[in-house]
Amino acid sequence: MLIKIAWRNIWRSKGRSMVVMGSIIVGIWALISAVGFMNGFMVGYMADIINHDISNIQIHNPEFKSDQEVKYVIPDGKKKVNEIRKWTEVEGATSRIIVSGMIASARKGSAVQIRGVDKSNEAKVTELDSLVNEGTYFDGIKRNPILLGKKLAEELKVKVKSKVILTFMDESGTPISARFRVAGIINTSSVNLNEMTAFVLNEDIGRLLGSYEIHEIAILTMPRIEEEVVLNKYNDLFKGDLVETWTQVAPELELLNEMYGSMMYVLVFIVMMALVFGIVNTMLMAVLERIRELGMLMAVGMTRIKVFLMVLLETIFLGILGSPIGLFFGWLMMYYYTTNGIDLSAYSEGLESFGYSSILYPYVDSSTYLIVTVSVIITAFIGAVYPAWKAIKLKPVEALHAI
Amino acid sequence: MSIIKAENINKTYNENTIPVHALNHVNLEIDRGEFTAIVGPSGCGKTTLLNILGGLDQPTTGKVTISDTEITSMKDSELIDFRLKNIGFVFQAYNLIPVLTTAENVEFIMLLQKRPKEERDQRGMELLREMGIEEKARQRPSQLSGGQQQRVAVARALASKPQFVLADEPTANLDSTSTTQLLDIMAKMNEEEGATFVFSTHDQRVIDKARRVVTLEDGKIVSDEKR
Numbered sequence: 028m029l030i031k032i033a034w035r036n037i038w039r040s041k042g043r044s045m046v047v048m049g050s051i052i053v054g055i056w057a058l059i060s061a062v063g064f065m066n067g068f069m070v071g072y073m074a075d076i077i078n079h080d081i082s083n084i085q086i087h088n089p090e091f092k093s094d095q096e097v098k099y100v101i102p103d104g105k106k107k108v109n110e111i112r113k114w115t116e117v118e119g120a121t122s123r124i125i126v127s128g129m130i131a132s133a134r135k136g137s138a139v140q141i142r143g144v145d146k147s148n149e150a151k152v153t154e155l156d157s158l159v160n161e162g163t164y165f166d167g168i169k170r171n172p173i174l175l176g177k178k179l180a181e182e183l184k185v186k187v188k189s190k191v192i193l194t195f196m197d198e199s200g201t202p203i204s205a206r207f208r209v210a211g212i213i214n215t216s217s218v219n220l221n222e223m224t225a226f227v228l229n230e231d232i233g234r235l236l237g238s239y240e241i242h243e244i245a246i247l248t249m250p251r252i253e254e255e256v257v258l259n260k261y262n263d264l265f266k267g268d269l270v271e272t273w274t275q276v277a278p279e280l281e282l283l284n285e286m287y288g289s290m291m292y293v294l295v296f297i298v299m300m301a302l303v304f305g306i307v308n309t310m311l312m313a314v315l316e317r318i319r320e321l322g323m324l325m326a327v328g329m330t331r332i333k334v335f336l337m338v339l340l341e342t343i344f345l346g347i348l349g350s351p352i353g354l355f356f357g358w359l360m361m362y363y364y365t366t367n368g369i370d371l372s373a374y375s376e377g378l379e380s381f382g383y384s385s386i387l388y389p390y391v392d393s394s395t396y397l398i399v400t401v402s403v404i405i406t407a408f409i410g411a412v413y414p415a416w417k418a419i420k421l422k423p424v425e426a427l428h429a430i
Numbered sequence: 431m432s433i434i435k436a437e438n439i440n441k442t443y444n445e446n447t448i449p450v451h452a453l454n455h456v457n458l459e460i461d462r463g464e465f466t467a468i469v470g471p472s473g474c475g476k477t478t479l480l481n482i483l484g485g486l487d488q489p490t491t492g493k494v495t496i497s498d499t500e501i502t503s504m505k506d507s508e509l510i511d512f513r514l515k516n517i518g519f520v521f522q523a524y525n526l527i528p529v530l531t532t533a534e535n536v537e538f539i540m541l542l543q544k545r546p547k548e549e550r551d552q553r554g555m556e557l558l559r560e561m562g563i564e565e566k567a568r569q570r571p572s573q574l575s576g577g578q579q580q581r582v583a584v585a586r587a588l589a590s591k592p593q594f595v596l597a598d599e600p601t602a603n604l605d606s607t608s609t610t611q612l613l614d615i616m617a618k619m620n621e622e623e624g625a626t627f628v629f630s631t632h633d634q635r636v637i638d639k640a641r642r643v644v645t646l647e648d649g650k651i652v653s654d655e656k657r
């Protein structure tokens with residue numbers, strides 16, 4: 028009967044119920060959208076960097092990290108890569124020869140990391156080919172093709188097919204200069220790739236260095252395989268190399284991830300607070316309007332607990348009614364934007380320089396819907412407690428006489 | 431033996447500011463089966479007395495005993511339970527829960543008393559029949575006239591099988607036909623079921639129907655006649 032009364036009370040003042048329900052709907056919808064957009068920004072950005080730049084796992088000579096010298100190669104690197112590729116936990120593995128040097132066009136020069144790559148395996152691990160925005164993926168150039176980030180190309184004022192000179196030192200410290208020709212320009216949200224990296228082929232850089240020994244192995248793990256599994260397997264098999272997961276390679280990403288997490292909490296908290304106040308307000312009105320009725324109920328023998336429950340139930344029902352609608356709108360919006368993306372190119376000049384890509388793909392995982400709904404209902408509950416408390420503080424005699 | 435015994439009741443409002451002595455040394459005993467009207471001019475203390483007899487309010491001094499149970503020393507939560515089990519209430523207005531139908535309103539009090547379903551249905555329908563509002567069982571209070579609403583309230587009060595029913599000006603909002611109808615039904619229930627009624631009024635037609643008339647003036651009982 029309490030349930031019946033609470034349920035029917037909802038329809039008594041439709042306007043007010045709509046306000047509470049509406050704020051629950053908007054609350055859920057706003058939270059889902061906010062989570063979605065922030066995911067789009069942050070996680071998308073991180074995924075970009077992990078997928079295209081860092082990969083899940085990197086392997087180096089332990090000395091290489093502090094001192095990127097040509098001599099710090101991975102012993103038997105080629106053999107190890109070939110071995111790793113056979114592992115079932117691994118989607119792909121690629122080897123790189125890395126040298127620091129200078130790049131110069133006819134107009135300008137700049138410091139770069141020269142990254143020698145294994146053409147087909149690099150495409151598999153980092154999808155470098157997919158980042159090529161103009162020109163080709165090392166194709167169509169007979170001798171010494173090179174890929175440059177868009178920013179770097181702009182800085183050097185070079186285009187596809189332009190000539191650039193790379194200068195670097197071999198193991199013995201002898202400077203080497205060689206002419207390369209731009210095969211393609213890549214575009215990515217990673218600042219590192221965009222501004223400070225020049226991609227060449229392992230065979231070209233190896234020939235120039237006089238050594239094909241590799242400095243870096245990048246591994247893409249199979250979906251849902253913990254990086255640690257592969258890391259441990261490698262360490263068990265081959266001793267003495269430095270094996271790192273992406274969080275160790277780029278601790279700033281991990282930090283970003285945590286920051287993003289706490290930002291979410293702040294956001295959720297703000298929305299919840301707004302919701303609590305809205306609900307407290309309207310439900311308090313509902314209680315005050317029914318003050319004589321509540322007085323009568325207590326006079327004839329309804330216990331305070333039951334009165335409390337009745338008021339609480341009313342809000343809970345509104346939450347239960349509002350949540351699916353809010354969820355639906357949130358889901359609808361995510362569904363649309365997750366597939367279509369949001370084109371931010373109108374504002375993207377600024378954004379891209381921070382490393383964001385110009386099309387944002389918001390998304391939320393299914394657990395978000397659950398978390399958002401549960402927290403909104405809990406919030407509604409908290410918002411209902413105070414009015415319900417007020418209701419049971421009424422004295423029947425006074426309540427009956429209230430105007 | 432009396433079911434209500436009020437001994438030396440005093441009630442003072444606003445003790446700390448401007449004291450109002452609403453009741454002065456009131457002594458009153460009401461026996462089972464009585465049909466008593468509390469009458470007197472406005473402000474004489476009728477509502478205050480009924481509230482105290484019903485355990486809705488506490489006297490400043492004095493003692494109220496209902497069937498050998500002293501209620502003036504009870505805690506709030508005990509009083510709620512006591513009222514539910516022993517006292518039926520009819521107020522001047524706002525007696526019914528607007529979102530429940532007539533039948534549900536009557537059933538509700540029995541549900542609070544945890545009575546079994548068959549008893550609730552049976553007693554509920556029986557009472558509505560007695561009140562002559564059977565056909566309104568599925569309607570909401572807002573679809574009923576004021577007189578019909580008060581009859582539902584009487585049915586609700588009797589449904590709980592209380593020791594007695596307290597009614598504070600139950601006819602104040604009613605026209606004369608409805609007033610007579612309501613009083614006739616109350617008198618009938620008094621005769622047939624032996625239900626004890628204590629009601630306040632300043633309506634002469636209502637006073638005429640009472641078997642005992644207790645007159646209050648300035649918080650004192652000035653006359654108490656049985657007819």
Ligand SMILES: Nc1ncnc2c1ncn2[C@@H]1O[C@H](COP(=O)(O)OP(=O)(O)OP(=O)(O)O)[C@@H](O)[C@H]1O
Binds near residue numbers: 444450451472478
């Ligand atoms: N809550 C209160 N606070 C202060 N004074 C009160 C309060 N309730 C009643 N009084 C005073 O106590 C006196 C008795 O009031 P009461 O309501 O019992 O009279 P009544 O006989 O029921 O009057 P009416 O016929 O108008 O309903 C009045 O003088 C009234 O002003």
Ligand SMILES: [Mg+2]
Binds near residue numbers: 598599
């Ligand atoms: Mg009164």
